[in-house]
Amino acid sequence: MNIRFSRHILSNGLRVIIQHDNSTPLVAVNVLYDVGARDEQPELTGFAHLFEHLMFGGSVNIPSYDSPLQKAGGENNAFTSNDITNYYITLPKENIETALWLESDRMLELDFSEKSLDVQKKVVIEEFNQRYLNQPYGDISLLLRPLCFKVHPYRWSTIGKDISHIAGASLQDVKNFYKGFYNPANAILSISGNIDEEILLELLEKWFGDISKPHTYIRNIPAEPVQTERRELDVERDVPQDCMILSFPMCERKNDEYYVWDLLTDLLSGGYSSRLQKSLVREKHIFSDIDASITGSIDAGQCIFRGDLLPGVSFQQAEDSIWDEINKLKNEPIPDNEMSKILNLAETSNAFRNVGILNKAMNLAYYELLGDADLLNQEILAYRKISKENIQKLASDNLIVDRSSVLRYASTKSK
Amino acid sequence: MIRTHQPHISKDFRPELMPCEKHVFENGCVLMNFHYDEVPVVKINFIFPSGKIYQNAPLVANYTGKMLFEGTGTKNQHEIASGFEIAGATVNISTNEDNATISVYCTADNVSDVLLQLHHILTESVFPEEQLRILTHNDKQEYLVNLKKVQFLARRSLFNSIFGKDHQYTCFGSESDFDSVSTDYLKSFHQKQYKTDGCLIVWVGTISDQSMALVNQLFGQPVHHEKQVSTLEIRMPDTQPETEKIQVEDARQSAIYIGRQVPGITHPDYQNISIVNTILGGYFGSRLMKNIREDKGYTYGIHSHILNYQHASLFIIGTQVKADHTYDTIDEIKKELIRLQTDYIQTDELELVKNYISGTLMQSIDGPFAQGKFYSGAFLFGVDADVLLNNFIQSIRQITPEIIKEITRKYFTPNQLFYSLSGKT
Numbered sequence: 080m081n082i083r084f085s086r087h088i089l090s091n092g093l094r095v096i097i098q099h100d101n102s103t104p105l106v107a108v109n110v111l112y113d114v115g116a117r118d119e120q121p122e123l124t125g126f127a128h129l130f131e132h133l134m135f136g137g138s139v140n141i142p143s144y145d146s147p148l149q150k151a152g153g154e155n156n157a158f159t160s161n162d163i164t165n166y167y168i169t170l171p172k173e174n175i176e177t178a179l180w181l182e183s184d185r186m187l188e189l190d191f192s193e194k195s196l197d198v199q200k201k202v203v204i205e206e207f208n209q210r211y212l213n214q215p216y217g218d219i220s221l222l223l224r225p226l227c228f229k230v231h232p233y234r235w236s237t238i239g240k241d242i243s244h245i246a247g248a249s250l251q252d253v254k255n256f257y258k259g260f261y262n263p264a265n266a267i268l269s270i271s272g273n274i275d276e277e278i279l280l281e282l283l284e285k286w287f288g289d290i291s292k293p294h295t296y297i298r299n300i301p302a303e304p305v306q307t308e309r310r311e312l313d314v315e316r317d318v319p320q321d322c323m324i325l326s327f328p329m330c331e332r333k334n335d336e337y338y339v340w341d342l343l344t345d346l347l348s349g350g351y352s353s354r355l356q357k358s359l360v361r362e363k364h365i366f367s368d369i370d371a372s373i374t375g376s377i378d379a380g381q382c383i384f385r386g387d388l389l390p391g392v393s394f395q396q397a398e399d400s401i402w403d404e405i406n407k408l409k410n411e412p413i414p415d416n417e418m419s420k421i422l423n424l425a426e427t428s429n430a431f432r433n434v435g436i437l438n439k440a441m442n443l444a445y446y447e448l449l450g451d452a453d454l455l456n457q458e459i460l461a462y463r464k465i466s467k468e469n470i471q472k473l474a475s476d477n478l479i480v481d482r483s484s485v486l487r488y489a490s491t492k493s494k
Numbered sequence: 495m496i497r498t499h500q501p502h503i504s505k506d507f508r509p510e511l512m513p514c515e516k517h518v519f520e521n522g523c524v525l526m527n528f529h530y531d532e533v534p535v536v537k538i539n540f541i542f543p544s545g546k547i548y549q550n551a552p553l554v555a556n557y558t559g560k561m562l563f564e565g566t567g568t569k570n571q572h573e574i575a576s577g578f579e580i581a582g583a584t585v586n587i588s589t590n591e592d593n594a595t596i597s598v599y600c601t602a603d604n605v606s607d608v609l610l611q612l613h614h615i616l617t618e619s620v621f622p623e624e625q626l627r628i629l630t631h632n633d634k635q636e637y638l639v640n641l642k643k644v645q646f647l648a649r650r651s652l653f654n655s656i657f658g659k660d661h662q663y664t665c666f667g668s669e670s671d672f673d674s675v676s677t678d679y680l681k682s683f684h685q686k687q688y689k690t691d692g693c694l695i696v697w698v699g700t701i702s703d704q705s706m707a708l709v710n711q712l713f714g715q716p717v718h719h720e721k722q723v724s725t726l727e728i729r730m731p732d733t734q735p736e737t738e739k740i741q742v743e744d745a746r747q748s749a750i751y752i753g754r755q756v757p758g759i760t761h762p763d764y765q766n767i768s769i770v771n772t773i774l775g776g777y778f779g780s781r782l783m784k785n786i787r788e789d790k791g792y793t794y795g796i797h798s799h800i801l802n803y804q805h806a807s808l809f810i811i812g813t814q815v816k817a818d819h820t821y822d823t824i825d826e827i828k829k830e831l832i833r834l835q836t837d838y839i840q841t842d843e844l845e846l847v848k849n850y851i852s853g854t855l856m857q858s859i860d861g862p863f864a865q866g867k868f869y870s871g872a873f874l875f876g877v878d879a880d881v882l883l884n885n886f887i888q889s890i891r892q893i894t895p896e897i898i899k900e901i902t903r904k905y906f907t908p909n910q911l912f913y914s915l916s917g918k919t
Contacts, residue, residue, distance in 0.1 A: 080533060102532070104507065105860050140497035145779045150846045151503045152853025169857060176501035184497055201791025201816075205747070209794045209814050213746045215642040285495055317744075319638035350584070351563070352575035360632065361571065367632035387635060416580060423582030427601055430535045435861055 080456050091291050092264025096443045096452050098271040106172040106272025109440040110182050114260035115162040117232040125239020126256050128159040129203050136195035139188035151177040159237050162377045172272050183286035203245050207238050215318045226312050226484045227326050227381050231303040264294035269444040271436040310484040317491050321388040323397050324486040332377045338461045339473045340373050345421040347371040365392050365400045394487045409475045413467040429459050509855040514869050519714025521691035528698045528862035536605050536699030538598040544687035545592035552667040553675045558683045559587040559594045564625035566618035583608045592804045613712040621677045634672040644916045648749035651738045652914040657731045696870045698862045728805040740916035748820040748917025753810035759875050765889035766901045781830045792819040817918040828908040835902040838895040848890050
């Protein structure tokens, strides 16, 4: 794959990626701020995400963010993860200047109001209810994170550790957060579409060039100590089916081993012919569904097995069956055709991830944050270098009892 | 540069369709091709008229589709799945009310291999009983989980109210249906509804002469079977607006679903209904979002949309709100509906909505993947894609504050609507 782009840095430190695509009348504008839930203080969690909501409450010169964009035929949204806060727009290319005007003004200065803060606190609390508390199994991530992470801020979810942190947020707390992170030098702007690069650079200079805010925050996140003991947590909930989670620490995103982890989980649960599907769902009837995945976070994350137990299966049987598959992976050679299967699947999904201007703009900004936007084109090579032995060694070194965290999420019914 | 003023905006951006390359094979099977080569991948949808409305027992359409991947005369489930995945292909089936769609995602190099494998399962499936029971047993668990979701309960109950129970468009299935669905039903459903000559193929990516010849050989040949005249008759419900309440203990939020049937895509009012829907609840700046989320903070989101089936269209409002504010929310929704029919919309808001819809229309046809979806959607409704798009553009140009009031009065009066609540009701 060869998606071409150019890279620029404005004098205030704003990093810019431009990707030319002449096949569309639309343009995608993506602004990534290098701030996520991992940058929050333990007593003020959920702030990065609350902040994402406030970014739509109007900026210093523009009372409404959404209306002018909609008037220009545009559509936008945003998301917050434990690592980043990402805002994106698509609109007709003739109207790109509206997108740059809006994004630059909210980078320059937000218009903080008590009313906006008050309403968005309520909205976020309802989001907490809708996604985490009023859904069956919705609180799994809230339970699992503090089990797996004792020191690193990944121990709380983006929604926050406790709803009271959001409820108690003051205007001053919010202003401080903005000042710390919403600066040009802490952002990456990427644009994909059919716009002449020279014109675009002039517009970027015009709207963003004069935003001079120093970026002084120095990230100093404590590393999670190596886990040396098995951890267990049992909860009971009013759900129809038992669910079990088995989780292991893995490496950080920029480590080459990351790709080995990715293939390891593909081998176990990528696709309908994968090992866990075949053995534990189809043949042994332990789980109605099971999957292994990696968190994909920038700092060291977790490799998570999650299975929904069929009626009559005990947690012990369920866990034993997962260990059987892990041991098989460690001890028996991986067949060649299985290895080429997961590489072929990785190749296809990698290609589809970069279809369309919005995907390209988003992915380029994220890879630039990781260190080089060109990883978008290069990453597949890292996968191709991986050997069967790499995967087996990774499993042997890491998928061990003393590094496991187990969450048994029991149905009150089965008691 | 004045930061308080919006830069000049162009309003003459106009959604335009690329021409679609359409091939009709000898047996009537249609292939639409949308060229794409930036990334060497191919996405192909095979769409069959095998939705739930054609089934004569619950869950039959869904499991006929799923069971295509569960065994043929020569391959078992694992061999079928491995075959696709070794070729780097992801192949899924999804069945909705009207159609079943098999989606193939693969690299351009492997497309012939994948086509042969797909044709094999479409024609040689044997529907093994043992595999069916594994699927139904597992899926039943998922169904039981859904029964714990307030939004699932309220939505299902709204459909039951609007269409009446046991209507073709309310065939949700119950817990016991997972045990009673049988392979005999599936086999006969497969024979009737999965014929190659009834298939629509939507191919995004490059298609070589060799691939075209293969598609022709596999899907384009006349099949010798009695040409069946469709006997499908959709009953028109004779239900009356009502309010259904489902009590869920300890719910922190209530789900509210409100809706009714509206005229479909070929009716002259359709485009205007759709515009009024946008104003009311169809985008982030809609009246419902502004009032109930951005002003009152009762909810994370409230949306309305038009759902088009081949034989019915629905207008639906859906939200989950803080339990204490369930009835406040319904009152506010009614207020917004009445405001639409008593007060003229302001020029500013109307301008904004017109531009916003034009922009979303452009997005809905941006690039070959979106165009494929737009063209095939129109085709399945028996409408020409160009005509559909132009009708929309015309309606956006011509709509006036008077028309909006009239449409709201005609279709969106609070006492014409069905209401369903679940949670603390």
